[in-house]
Amino acid sequence: MISRSMDFKKKKLIVALAAVGGMALSSSAWALPSFARQTGWSCAACHTSYPQLTPMGRMFKLLGFTTTNLQRQQKLQAKFGNSVGVLISRVSQFSIFLQASATNVAGGQAVFGGTNAGASPNNNVQFPQQVSLFYAGEITPHIGDFLHLTYSGGGSGTGGGGFSFDDSSIVWTHPWKFGTNNLLVTGVDVNNTPTAMDLWNTTPDWQAPFFTSDYSSMGHVPQPFIVNSAGAAFPLAGLGAYAADIFGPNKANWLYADADVYTNAQGTQINPVGGFANFNGGPNGRLSGAAPYVRLAYQHDWGNWNWEVGAYGMWSSVYDNTVTKNGPVDQLDDYDLDTQLQWLNINDNNNLTVRAAWVNEQQRFGAGNNSSSLSSGNLNSFNLNATYWYHDRYALQGGYRNVWGSANPGLYNNPNSNFTYSANGSPDTSNEWIEASYLPWWNTRFSMRYVVYNKFRGIGAPSSSTSGYGASSYNTLELLAWIAY
Numbered sequence: 260m261i262s263r264s265m266d267f268k269k270k271k272l273i274v275a276l277a278a279v280g281g282m283a284l285s286s287s288a289w290a291l292p293s294f295a296r297q298t299g300w301s302c303a304a305c306h307t308s309y310p311q312l313t314p315m316g317r318m319f320k321l322l323g324f325t326t327t328n329l330q331r332q333q334k335l336q337a338k339f340g341n342s343v344g345v346l347i348s349r350v351s352q353f354s355i356f357l358q359a360s361a362t363n364v365a366g367g368q369a370v371f372g373g374t375n376a377g378a379s380p381n382n383n384v385q386f387p388q389q390v391s392l393f394y395a396g397e398i399t400p401h402i403g404d405f406l407h408l409t410y411s412g413g414g415s416g417t418g419g420g421g422f423s424f425d426d427s428s429i430v431w432t433h434p435w436k437f438g439t440n441n442l443l444v445t446g447v448d449v450n451n452t453p454t455a456m457d458l459w460n461t462t463p464d465w466q467a468p469f470f471t472s473d474y475s476s477m478g479h480v481p482q483p484f485i486v487n488s489a490g491a492a493f494p495l496a497g498l499g500a501y502a503a504d505i506f507g508p509n510k511a512n513w514l515y516a517d518a519d520v521y522t523n524a525q526g527t528q529i530n531p532v533g534g535f536a537n538f539n540g541g542p543n544g545r546l547s548g549a550a551p552y553v554r555l556a557y558q559h560d561w562g563n564w565n566w567e568v569g570a571y572g573m574w575s576s577v578y579d580n581t582v583t584k585n586g587p588v589d590q591l592d593d594y595d596l597d598t599q600l601q602w603l604n605i606n607d608n609n610n611l612t613v614r615a616a617w618v619n620e621q622q623r624f625g626a627g628n629n630s631s632s633l634s635s636g637n638l639n640s641f642n643l644n645a646t647y648w649y650h651d652r653y654a655l656q657g658g659y660r661n662v663w664g665s666a667n668p669g670l671y672n673n674p675n676s677n678f679t680y681s682a683n684g685s686p687d688t689s690n691e692w693i694e695a696s697y698l699p700w701w702n703t704r705f706s707m708r709y710v711v712y713n714k715f716r717g718i719g720a721p722s723s724s725t726s727g728y729g730a731s732s733y734n735t736l737e738l739l740a741w742i743a744y
Contacts (some may be wrong), residue, residue, distance in 0.1 A: 308654060310465055317513075323431065357743070362383045362384075362737050366732030391409045404428070407426055426452040432446035433445055440508060442505045451494075453495070459558075462616070468656075481662055481716065496522055496524035497552070513560075516554065523545045544578025544579055547576040547578055555569060571595045574592050579628040586627075587626060591620055593619070610648050615644075616640075618640045618641075632684065633670075640661075640662050652699075654694075655695055659689070663688075671686045671716060679726070680724065681724060687716070689712070690713065692708060693709055694706055703741070704740070706740075708737045
């Protein structure tokens with residue numbers, strides 16, 4: 260078992276030696292108890308706190324969902340030669356993840372108009388908000404899976420609730436050694452969420468604030484298509500390949516590339532062939548053709564520090580407002596620049612991570628579309644945040660989020676209800692948020708978050724709103740709980 264007090268460089272050496280020896284390591288961006296049971300490692304070996312990864316956690320994920328230090332089922336010795344009857348772990352690969360929340364919005368749920376029909380006027384409690392069942396781990400020595408089935412109780416932007424496949428993937432991976440200081444890892448995967456396979460907490464599927472209530476104002480902020488599709492919110496299926504070259508003295512340099520192509524999927528939701536339930540403004544249809552995604556990133560490690568800089572792009576053609584394959588097609592091209600700086604004090608179990616990401620979406624709307632007042636536009640999303648953990652038990656994190664772009668009444672005045680926001684349909688939203696967390700155990704977290712809005716969908720002062728609510732009416736207090744087993 261790897262001790263949390265182990266020197267960081269020794270941890271990297273152990274991972275590299277394991278890969279060179281042909282042992283494939285794995286993880287997901289969640290600190291699943293099933294992975295801890297399989298490896299015998301503390302969650303702290305790979306996470307500052309879930310879902311935030313350390314360099315070892317990134318290596319763990321990069322090498323596929325296959326790590327185990329457990330005794331396997333015995334080989335079957337056949338009379339006419341040796342054969343493997345079964346090659347599986349002796350422990351369960353299932354984990355259960357429960358999330359609960361309580362939410363207070365300054366102006367109450369009335370500030371969202373008709374989108375939250377049936378909600379309490381305010382102080383909405385969800386227990387549970389959602390329950391997730393994971394089946395994750397090794398299938399064969401080079402193939403692993405991370406399957407995530409979620410039951411949601413419903414709420415703002417979630418419809419009536421029910422089961423759905425959340426971000427999931429199946430991966431084949433292999434490490435290749437080239438000399439003493441060069442390790443190449445290659446992989447092929449199928450997944451249902453753009454950026455799900457990424458190794459850093461700057462991409463949409465894994466970025467802060469990580470978990471929000473269904474009744475929070477954050478769920479009503481317009482976002483680029485690739486951000487809205489995170490967490491399998493849009494029914495997609497993707498096939499991809501990735502490679503990471505880890506080179507230099509102490510293997511301190513990482514060069515990572517990933518390429519995927521996505522198409523429509525059916526999933527397990529109430530409307531399995533439906534489009535995207537878009538409560539933020541934007542096309543509601545399915546993809547027209549395939550949507551390619553490309554990711555490049557570089558990381559450098561030194562001492563207790565590591566730094567990443569990267570970029571990605573995704574090019575999506577989406578039917579404007581229909582679940583059938585006809586009608587106007589809108590083109591949404593997303594481009595990202597991101598960076599992450601991380602400090603790990605392994606001996607005292609303290610860590611600091613600072614992250615920043617900017618996504619620029621170029622929009623072109625098909626002739627005769629129903630969702631846009633413009634033929635073209637743009638939408639930008641900037642997310643700056645930081646997390647500090649003290650002795651792996653107490654955390655303080657916070658950040659600044661800013662969304663801005665072309666004013667478009669047809670797109671951003673919430674086409675799913677009769678409620679409108681600013682008179683000109685601006686997406687412009689900015690907020691600051693702060694959150695305090697406590698971990699009594701590594702599989703349990705309690706958090707309190709407060710979000711303050713400077714502007715909300717073009718609303719500043721109440722006079723700028725068609726409904727009479729000002730930006731401060733959307734300020735949100737959330738109490739959150741995560742429990743995993």
